[in-house]
Amino acid sequence: MEEQFVHFEEQLIAAGLVNPGDALMAFLDEDISWSRPSPDQEFATRLFEGLNINSLIVSKAAEPYQSIIDYLAETADGSILPQDCETRTFLHDLPVALAFLPEQVIPLLKQRKSVIVPGKGLITYGTISLEQSFVTFSSVCFAVFVKFFSDYLAAYKKGVIPADFQDVFQRVIRFLPPPPQFEGTLAQGPFTHEEQVLMAMDEAGKMTIRHRLVDSFFGNISCRLGDVLYISQTGSSLDHLAGCIDPCAMDGSSCAAMTASSELSAHMEIIRKTGHRAILHGHPRFSVILSMDCDVDACAKGDSCYLTCSYKREVSGIPIVPGEVGTGPYGLCNTVPSAIKGKDGVIVYGHGLFTTAPQDFNLAFSRLMTIENTCREAYFRRIGRSDPSLSE
Amino acid sequence: MNGWCGNILIVDLDTKRWAMDHPDPEIYRTYIGGRGLAGFYLKDHITRNYDDPAMPLLFFTGPLVNTSSPTSGRMAVMSRSPLTGTVGDSSVGGSLGTNLKKAGLDGLVIRGKSTDLCGIEISEDGVRITDARHLKGKGAGETFSLLPAKASAAVIGPAAENGVLFSSIIVDGHFAAGRNGIGLVMAAKNLKYISVKGKGRTPVHDPEKLLKAREEIYRLVSASPALSGSFGISKFGTGALYDLMDARRMMPTDNFRKTRFEHAPSMNAAAYKKAYAPKSKGCRGCHIQCKKVAKDGRGIPEFETMSHFSALLSNTDMDCVMEANRICNDMGMDTISAAATLSCYGEIQNKTLEPHEILGLLTDIGQGRDEGALLGRGSARYAKDMGKPEASISVKSQELSAYDPRGALGMALSFALSTRGACHLRAYPISHEILRKPVATDRFSFLGKARIIKISEDANAMADSLTACKFIFFAATLEEYAKVYEAVTGHGISGQDLLKIGDAVCKNERDMNRANGFTHKDDDLPERFFKEPGSSEQSLSIKPIDREAFLKARGAYYKIRGE
Ligand SMILES: [Zn+2]
Numbered sequence: 001m002e003e004q005f006v007h008f009e010e011q012l013i014a015a016g017l018v019n020p021g022d023a024l025m026a027f028l029d030e031d032i033s034w035s036r037p038s039p040d041q042e043f044a045t046r047l048f049e050g051l052n053i054n055s056l057i058v059s060k061a062a063e064p065y066q067s068i069i070d071y072l073a074e075t076a077d078g079s080i081l082p083q084d085c086e087t088r089t090f091l092h093d094l095p096v097a098l099a100f101l102p103e104q105v106i107p108l109l110k111q112r113k114s115v116i117v118p119g120k121g122l123i124t125y126g127t128i129s130l131e132q133s134f135v136t137f138s139s140v141c142f143a144v145f146v147k148f149f150s151d152y153l154a155a156y157k158k159g160v161i162p163a164d165f166q167d168v169f170q171r172v173i174r175f176l177p178p179p180p181q182f183e184g185t186l187a188q189g190p191f192t193h194e195e196q197v198l199m200a201m202d203e204a205g206k207m208t209i210r211h212r213l214v215d216s217f218f219g220n221i222s223c224r225l226g227d228v229l230y231i232s233q234t235g236s237s238l239d240h241l242a243g244c245i246d247p248c249a250m251d252g253s254s255c256a257a258m259t260a261s262s263e264l265s266a267h268m269e270i271i272r273k274t275g276h277r278a279i280l281h282g283h284p285r286f287s288v289i290l291s292m293d294c295d296v297d298a299c300a301k302g303d304s305c306y307l308t309c310s311y312k313r314e315v316s317g318i319p320i321v322p323g324e325v326g327t328g329p330y331g332l333c334n335t336v337p338s339a340i341k342g343k344d345g346v347i348v349y350g351h352g353l354f355t356t357a358p359q360d361f362n363l364a365f366s367r368l369m370t371i372e373n374t375c376r377e378a379y380f381r382r383i384g385r386s387d388p389s390l391s392e
Numbered sequence: 393m394n395g396w397c398g399n400i401l402i403v404d405l406d407t408k409r410w411a412m413d414h415p416d417p418e419i420y421r422t423y424i425g426g427r428g429l430a431g432f433y434l435k436d437h438i439t440r441n442y443d444d445p446a447m448p449l450l451f452f453t454g455p456l457v458n459t460s461s462p463t464s465g466r467m468a469v470m471s472r473s474p475l476t477g478t479v480g481d482s483s484v485g486g487s488l489g490t491n492l493k494k495a496g497l498d499g500l501v502i503r504g505k506s507t508d509l510c511g512i513e514i515s516e517d518g519v520r521i522t523d524a525r526h527l528k529g530k531g532a533g534e535t536f537s538l539l540p541a542k543a544s545a546a547v548i549g550p551a552a553e554n555g556v557l558f559s560s561i562i563v564d565g566h567f568a569a570g571r572n573g574i575g576l577v578m579a580a581k582n583l584k585y586i587s588v589k590g591k592g593r594t595p596v597h598d599p600e601k602l603l604k605a606r607e608e609i610y611r612l613v614s615a616s617p618a619l620s621g622s623f624g625i626s627k628f629g630t631g632a633l634y635d636l637m638d639a640r641r642m643m644p645t646d647n648f649r650k651t652r653f654e655h656a657p658s659m660n661a662a663a664y665k666k667a668y669a670p671k672s673k674g675c676r677g678c679h680i681q682c683k684k685v686a687k688d689g690r691g692i693p694e695f696e697t698m699s700h701f702s703a704l705l706s707n708t709d710m711d712c713v714m715e716a717n718r719i720c721n722d723m724g725m726d727t728i729s730a731a732a733t734l735s736c737y738g739e740i741q742n743k744t745l746e747p748h749e750i751l752g753l754l755t756d757i758g759q760g761r762d763e764g765a766l767l768g769r770g771s772a773r774y775a776k777d778m779g780k781p782e783a784s785i786s787v788k789s790q791e792l793s794a795y796d797p798r799g800a801l802g803m804a805l806s807f808a809l810s811t812r813g814a815c816h817l818r819a820y821p822i823s824h825e826i827l828r829k830p831v832a833t834d835r836f837s838f839l840g841k842a843r844i845i846k847i848s849e850d851a852n853a854m855a856d857s858l859t860a861c862k863f864i865f866f867a868a869t870l871e872e873y874a875k876v877y878e879a880v881t882g883h884g885i886s887g888q889d890l891l892k893i894g895d896a897v898c899k900n901e902r903d904m905n906r907a908n909g910f911t912h913k914d915d916d917l918p919e920r921f922f923k924e925p926g927s928s929e930q931s932l933s934i935k936p937i938d939r940e941a942f943l944k945a946r947g948a949y950y951k952i953r954g955e
Contacts, residue, residue: 001839029840030948052850052891054843089611092871110886112871127847128824129840131831234617235828248623253662255623256635259828262615265622327621328614 001027005035008057008134011237015215016062016177017141022121023059027130046102051109053125057133060121064175065141068148071168073118080116082143083150084288085306085351086218089325091139114140131217138215142283146350148172149289149379156383178389179373180211182366189277189359197223197230198245204280204361205238213368214238214282219352220261223361224277227251231260231267238282262326266354269337276356280364283352284372286379291320291347293382306349316374320347345371394597395455395881396420397496400433403512403519405581406445406504410519413501421883425454425498427481428857428897430470431904433501434479438904442474443580445505451492451546451586452500454859457677458493458594460602461876462609462868463861465490465675469546473572474580475557475729475770476788476813477908479901480572483817483856484546485675485683486564491544494590506582513540514588524584529553531722532562535585543589549724552579554760556768558729558791562721566673566683566691570726572790572812573770597882605875609868610679616867618827619680625863629670629684630695631661633822637699640826640835641927641934642799644792645703646744647735648785648918651796651926651934653703659710664692667710678861686714693717693727696816699794700731705738705745712747716754723758729770730754732791736771737763739783785918787814788910797917798926798934800825800835805945806845808915811901817862819848829866838941842948850894857897902955912955915946 005025012018025035026044034041044056060066072080073096080094087093095108100120108115113136114124122140126132152169155161161169186207187200205221208214219238222231229248236244248257248264250271257264267279296311306322307330313320319339323332332348340346344367345355353371357363380387398420400413415429423429430452440447449471456464467489473480492500495514502512511524527535532549539545544564552559552575559575560568569575596602613619618632625632637643638656645653653659664670664684670692674681684692693701693713697720701713720727734753738745745753756764766774771791775784785792790813797804802821810818821844825835833844851870855862860873870887878884917937926934 027840029843030951051888052847052895054840054847089615092608107886110888111874126831127851128844129831129833135831233828233832235831252622254635254657255628255632255661256639258618258621258623258632258636259826260617260621260623262617262621264617268622324611325615326617328610331614 001033004130008130009035011134012059012137015138015212017065017138018059019062022062023057025130025133026056028054043100043102047106047109047123047125050102050106051125053127055126055130055133057124057137058121059137061141064172065144066121067168067172068144069116069122070118071165072144072148073116080144080147082147083292083303083350084143084146085325085348086139086283087143088306088350091136091143094140094143116140135217138217142215142285145285146288149285150292153289153293153379153383173388176387176389177212179376179387180213180369182207182211182369186361186365188362191223191225191360194225194247197225200361201230201232201245202241204365205232205241207365208280208282208368209237209239211369213284213372214352219282220263220267221281222267222279224271229268229271231257231264233259234261263333265327265331266333266336269333270340270354270356273337273341274356276358278357278359278361278364279354280361280368281352281354282368284368284375286375287347287353287372288350290315290375290379291349291351309349315347315378317343318345318347318371319343320349322349323351325351347371393417393420393881394595395459396425397493397498397594399497400499400501401497401514401519402501402503403521404504405502405506405510405521405583408521420455422893423897424854424857424893426452426466426468426857426859427470427483427853428893429499430468430481431479431897431900433499434470434472435900435904438472438479439907440472442472442480442577445581446503447472447577449502449577449581450499451488453489453492453498454857455881456858456860456876457489459596459880460606461677461860461880462606462613463675463678463680463864464859465677466859466861467492468856468859469561469569469574471574471577473574473812474576475573476790478788478812478910479904480574480577480812482560482569482571482574483859483862484561484563484567484569485678485861486544486567487676488544488546488563488588489859490676491588491590493594494592495588496590496592500586502581502583505580509582509584511585511587512583513543514586515543516590516592527584532724533565533722536565539585539587540589543587545585545587547585547724548575548578549722549758551723551725551758551768552576554758554768555579556725556757556760557770557773558726558733560724560726562724566685566721567675568721568726570728571815573726575724596880598879601879602876605872605879608875609864609872612867612872613680613864616829618829618866619863625682626680628661628665629682629692631664631692631698633695634660634698636826637794640799641929641932642796643699643703644794644796645927646706647704647739647783648792648796648920649739649924651799653706655708656703659698659702659708659713661698663710664698668692668714675861680861680863682863690714690718691721696794697727697731700728700735701750704731704735704794705750707745707747707750709747712750715751719751719754719758723754725758728793729791730757732785733767733771733774736775736783736785737767740775740778740780782919785920787917788914790814795822796926797921798937801838801937802833802835802841802845804917804921804937804942805838805841805949806849808917808946809845809949811898811905818852819845820852820862821845821848823866827866830869838945842945843952846949846952847891849898850891852894853897854890854894857894899953902953912946912950917942
């Protein structure tokens with residue numbers, strides 16, 4: 001178990017979600033194993049007693065997340081309601097506990113996968129493995145980040161920003177890492193062998209995570225070689241793709257790719273429509289935030305913009321389309337492929353960004369990064385200031 | 393009450409009378425329905441023989457059935473298993489459950505034994521016990537055609553009438569309460585069929601909340617590759633798993649002597665799709681529609697059937713698999729046990745059965761004639777009689793389904809621990825060990841598996857009690873189903889509290905088995921899996937299961953279960 005504790009702590013730290021030494025992780029099979037000694041062990045033991053679960057993470061979040069969490073928790077009415085796709089699909093809402101006490105936390109964890117305790121951080125659990133606790137931890141951080149910046153933009157546009165919001169925002173943006181930059185080159189196509197494809201995907205996946213263009217566990221990547229589409233498996237992490245890529249027969253003669261990413265149909269259709277060979281899909285934050293910032297006042301859609309939208313929206317020439325995860329009637333497999341042809345990428349409302357390239361991942365990756373950086377610039381323009389990480 | 397009807401119909405075939413039981417609402421909240429509530433009605437009788445007239449045969453639906461809850465068209469059939477001697481049950485689809493609810497019933501308890509072959513016809517006008525002597529020996533297909541139109545029905549075929557220990561109950565033509573020989577309990581009551589026709593609605597506490605809760609589940613289903621993806625079971629049926637099992641080197645082949653079937657690529661779901669251009673069907677109230685039916689009316693085999701009638705028997709004739717499936721369904725016998733009993737026979741006789749031999753033996757089993765009469769008692773009894781017990785790949789006398797446990801150690805544990813003999817569905821670890829949901833676990837490790845199996849058993853017991861389809865839990869969790877339950881019944885509950893009820897359902901079943909003399913010693917796998925490796929390839933080695941590690945994990949499970 002030790003290995004897993006080390007692995008997930010490293011993942012959390014690398015993603016900037018927790019500070020070294022802050023996370024307490026626990027795993028229960030016959031007995032509880034702990035990632036480290038901690039005064040919170042007694043609290044965590046009570047959670048294991050009160051819930052039918054096998055893993056836990058209890059941790060303060062790293063900045064800027066902890067400030068964001070504390071602010072949103074304070075101003076929420078018992079539970080935070082982010083509007084992004086990860087929350088809508090998997091988390092539903094983010095309950096807030098009044099105090100770091102088992103009797104406060106257990107009833108909330110019975111309902112949802114995470115609980116926020118202001119000042120203390122986040123508690124997440126799994127019933128299968130520690131990875132679930134990790135994924136939820138990471139999703140919650142993503143969701144609160146997107147909500148915080150979206151809320152600020154909305155408040156700015158309305159012209160009413162509460163003073164404490166303004167203060168927290170000033171503080172939070174100082175913690176933003178500078179926009180990602182990349183000067184090098186990735187493996188160059190055209191590829192002729194499976195090993196080249198797998199290595200190129202592995203490399204591009206790692207770069208996407210390292211530049212924080214997607215949280216580990218989400219996002220997907222594919223590359224075509226002949227009549228086989230190599231695609232990351234569902235629930236795989238783009239920085240750990242070894243053994244997690246499914247070769248998928250494009251003629252449909254085998255179902256062996258049943259474990260492929262939930263966006264396989266979208267990838268297949270994009271390949272058919274564009275003739276390109278490399279596809280990258282991440283969840284870069286400012287692209288997601290801007291996709292939800294709509295200026296159409298007279299729209300009757302209400303809160304169903306993630307399903308359908310009757311307007312042609314874009315940011316800096318990049319189309320924004322509605323669409324849900326997967327293949328349902330409102331699935332993004334119906335919207336992204338037709339919108340991406342002839343464009344550098346497509347942003348899915350509240351969800352993430354798809355980019356493609358004809359041969360290899362160089363262009364797909366640089367497009368992913370450039371579009372995100374453009375969106376970040378546009379965000380700060382919309383709130384009438386410049387990105388503090390650039391002005392220093 | 394909302395969700396539940398408050399009525400359990402008790403039919404006594406000794407007296408040809410019926411009565412209505414009205415359980416206290418607290419009983420409903422404690423046992424929910426389906427497998428849970430049926431277990432409550434079974435527990436006082438569990439030490440009886442399956443053919444004791446006083447042994448009840450139970451058909452139970454759950455609170456979500458006949459509402460717009462996702463995948464709520466299922467029900468549980470339960471009694472004591474003639475094959476294993478354990479608690480015996482099967483979850484079955486179709487529209488029988490929905491029709492029971494429409495007729496105002498949460499469950500049906502059948503007691504006694506009719507002097508002559510009879511039927512039970514249930515409608516809103518009441519209950520009729522009919523003379524069914526004219527249906528004696530008739531196949532399921534013909535029986536359905538002679539029953540009242542527009543009703544939903546459950547029937548037994550000749551296999552049950554001829555004493556086959558793995559006979560099934562067939563519902564609405566294409567759905568089987570397949571495992572445990574539950575059809576034989578029906579035959580022991582001299583009951584050929586049950587038909588149910590209802591029109592009523594099941595009241596829902598908060599339809600708007602239900603709509604919202606349903607939407608959240610539909611969203612997860614759409615996001616699930618295994619259910620809705622290009623290669624998922626909605627498109628290809630459960631046979632979609634076939635290629636994956638081959639790719640992971642865990643396809644039971646040649647009576648579990650190999651784990652790779654070299655002809656798999658030409659015998660897969662895509663090949664059936666091409667050859668038979670099937671249409672989709674499904675249970676009432678389900679949008680996944682995983683059942684596939686060929687133009688000529690024959691059902692496309694489910695994954696287990698597809699795999700066992702090809703790889704397990706080293707059979708490369710696809711139409712033979714189609715026919716074997718048809719014969720099993722018409723005769724009313726479990727395809728998994730039937731195929732695995734034939735493969736055990738092949739091993740003992742030291743031969744690979746030809747397609748005509750497979751079909752001929754199946755018919756003989758169903759008719760109870762010649763060697764078929766011996767094989768109809770299942771592989772464990774047959775192999776023991778032949779002095780080669782090791783050739784029966786079974787747990788508690790029930791044959792293993794189409795997942796080789798050497799390729800997924802959680803599956804190994806759950807085959808051994810299941811309360812109804814070897815069963816992949818009690819905990820379905822394939823979900824995380826192979827399908828990566830909700831997250832992937834290491835299939836070659838026992839790490840954490842004891843508790844995972846325990847929690848999954850509880851969750852699936854709850855799915856069988858609500859009654860929802862276990863496949864939907866590839867996508868949703870009890871967290872989402874708790875919202876559905878709350879909207880339907882008006883009782884607020886959390887996913888975690890549903891799990892707790894699932895725990896009680898499992899405990900009740902383990903208690904019942906203990907009452908029949910089952911001990912931890914029976915929670916074991918055939919020796920073969922600990923001694924012989926599977927079919928490895930260069931980068932993938934399928935080793936024998938480490939017995940010590942298995943026993944350690946099993947011990948941890950008992951501790952976690954509180955035994
Ligand atoms: Zn995505």
